[in-house]
Amino acid sequence: MPRLSHSGAASDARRAQMLATRKLDTRPHRAPDYAAENKALHTLARALSASDTVMLQTLVDMALALCDAGSAGISLRDRDATQPSPFRWVAVSGRCAVYVDHVIPSDDSPAGVVLELDAPQLFAFPKRQFACMTDIEPEITEELVVPVPGVPEPWGALWVMSHDEAHHFDHEHRRILTSLANFTCAALSIRQANADAEARAAEAEAARRALAAAESNKDNFIAMLGHELRGPLAPVDSALAAAQKLAANSPVVLSALAVANRQVGQLKRIVSDLLDASRIRTGKLAVHRVYGLLGDIIKDAVGTVREEAQKRQHRLRVEQPPYPLTVFADAGRLTQVFSNLLWNAVKYTPSGGEITLRVEAPDPGAIPEHDSTPREVVIIVRDNGLGIAPDLLPHIFELFTQAPGVRMRAEGGLGVGLSVVRHLVSAHLGEIAIYSEGEGKGTEVIVRLPIVCRSQVEHAASTSHGIPPARILLVDDIPDATEALAILLTLDGHEVKRAQNGPEALSLVDSFTPDVALIDINMPNMDGYELARLLRQRPQCTSTRLVALTGYAGTTSERGADEFDCYLVKPPSLEDLGEVLRR
Structure with a gap:
């Protein structure tokens, strides 16, 4: 003292x-x-x-x-x-x-x-x-x-x-009182320490709750941002597709539309990455595995970048085993994984560079008949492009991580794609690693997936945008979205009616029985769920296929599980619409 x-x-x-x-x-x-x-x-x-x-x-x-x-x-x-x-x-x-x-x-x-x-x-x-x-x-x-x-x-x-x-x-009283005073000191110090600890714990809990609220607000903002971006993207995408059909005999116009179409495609990829990042945070990004051929997945992934690679004069080489590889995986999500890796290679490799995708896997035919244990496939994507700085490599899979120079590039993206890729690889019980000797020395990505199986399947048929003629009802409170999509569908031979709200749609079905109704979920006053429920009650709509259109990260809802037959993310692709209408 x-x-x-x-x-x-x-x-x-x-x-x-x-x-x-x-x-x-x-x-x-x-x-x-x-x-x-x-x-x-x-x-x-x-x-x-x-x-x-x-x-x-x-x-x-x-x-x-x-x-x-x-x-x-x-x-x-x-x-x-x-x-x-x-x-x-x-x-x-x-x-x-x-x-x-x-x-x-x-x-x-x-x-x-x-x-x-x-x-x-x-x-x-x-x-x-x-x-x-x-x-x-x-x-x-x-x-x-x-x-x-x-x-x-x-x-x-x-x-x-x-x-x-x-x-x-006397002396004895002093000794007793001193002993009691020391006990008092210990007791009060313990109480003060406990009080301080509880105060710090309360502060830490308040900080944790504030951080959780901030994370939740960020996720909600990303989901809302994705929805708001998809709103204007839908009519632009549909209008471009319609314009390309109308300008089939004008090479100059088609060339200009191709530029716009590529940029819209880039925007769609950015928005999709945003939505997938939000789905990961909310636990809604899932994989649905079925048997398929890895060759079809690789072909689709390479197809997404081939045109851009040719435009930049890249030498794109794909090396696969001579035998078909049967896999048990979510083909769409793996296509997204390899498309993302290839897009990164294309974006960050200078003109005339080399990009290689190599597949290494055992022959499924050599797997014993009753052995159901999946074998590992290794996919390696290598380029001789910009490379990655050593200080950035440990953080490359973190959300919104980018090198400073990448932000200055027009096609740099948001830095969320690799975060989504790692989640999808992990969902397939696989591993992904990225290597680079430094800036200007290229990049190598190695993906390991235990998905190779003995089961034999046939190659998937080529995708087609052909859609059988149908009576289609479009319901969206954004006029441009329904107008552009209606023009595109009409050019393909469909009979299309449009409505901007629920009551208008209900009035239309009194004289127009749709085969398919594409309904925006988020509309003022009467939302898509209520409209779908009321359409279900109409006798003339008993066989109508009700399709929900949404721009949010979570595309399904317990509330709408019984009202809608399926969900499509805005803007719906022609492949998605074709699949819905063929059913």
């Missing part, structure tokens, strides 16, 4: 010879009553589980009994008060019990003198020396006060009073 400088009060006390501390050692010594002390300490230990008020009151009751005093109490610094902090009698026992909560100054009181002298003191007739005790009744013949140590400053003082001139305190 730091020793404090002597104040004027301490000096005055010495001059008045009111300090009788030396008498404690000259008075007859008594044998310690350890049995009584042990019993008191056990009582105090049990009181530790109670409130501070109960624990301190038990403490002063013990001091009163063990010292055979007339009054006992504990004076603690009132830390809530302005400086200099006074003392408050927080617990009092005996004849002075009525003075609980009595406040005395720190610079003119027995407790103040004891803390400045940093040692137990015995005061004779303290009421005559300290103005703060003048009104205390009855008379105090002696007061023994010991400091209650603490860090960074003493907690206060523990004291006993005698109101009988025949009863004096």
Whole structure:
């Protein structure tokens, strides 16, 4: 405990010879009553589980009994008060019990003198020396006060009073009171530590909740952003497709439309990455595995980048085993994985560069007939492009991670694609790793997937945009979206009716029975779920296929599970529409 400088009060006390501390050692010594002390300490230990008020009151009751005093109490610094902090009698026992909560100054009181002298003191007739005790009744013949140590400053003082001139305190009383003061210090320090820990825990919990709320708000924002971006993308995409059909005989127009179409495709990929990132955060990005041929998946992935690779004069080489590879996987999601890796290679490889996709896997025909254990396939995508800086490699799969130079490129994206790729690879129980010797030294991506199976399947038929003629109802509160899609579908020979809200759609079906109704979920007043439910109730719509159009990351909903036959993400592709209409 730091020793404090002597104040004027301490000096005055010495001059008045009111300090009788030396008498404690000259008075007859008594044998310690350890049995009584042990019993008191056990009582105090049990009181530790109670409130501070109960624990301190038990403490002063013990001091009163063990010292055979007339009054006992504990004076603690009132830390809530302005400086200099006074003392408050927080617990009092005996004849002075009525003075609980009595406040005395720190610079003119027995407790103040004891803390400045940093040692137990015995005061004779303290009421005559300290103005703060003048009104205390009855008379105090002696007061023994010991400091209650603490860090960074003493907690206060523990004291006993005698109101009988025949009863004096001695060395043994000082030892007992000092022991109780040390117990008080330990108890108060534990309470303070617990309070501090609880406060920090509360702060940490508040921070965790704030972080969770921020993450939730971010996910909601990404989902809403994806929806808002898909809204205008849908009519632009449909209008471009319709314009390409109308301008079939104009190479110049087709060339200009091709540029716009490529840029819209880039926007669609960015929005899809955003939505998939949000689906991952909300646990809604799943894989649905079936048997298929890896060659078909690779062919579709390469097809997404072949035109751009040719435009940039890249040498794109695909190396696959001579035998067909049967896999148990989500073909659409794996196509997304390899398309993303190939797009990265195309984007970040200079003109004339080399890109290789190599497949290494055992022959499914060599797998024993009754062995169902999947074998591993290794897909390696290598380029001699820009490469990756060493300090960026450990963070390459983190959401929104990009090299500074990439942000300056027009086709740089948002840095979410590889995060989605890693999730999809993990969902197939696989592993992915990226290697690069540094900037300008190319990149190698290795994907390992335990998906090769013995089962034999046929090659998938080539995709076709041909859609059988049908009666189609389009319902969307964005006029441009329905108009552009209606033009495209009409050019393909379908009979199309449009509505901008639920009541208008219900009015149309009185004279127009659709084979398929494409309905935007998020419309004001009457949303898509309610419209679908009301259409189900119309006898003429019993065979109508109801398709939900949504731009949100979560494309399914328990609420709409019974109303809709399927969901399509806006803008729906011609392949998706063709699949729906063929059913």
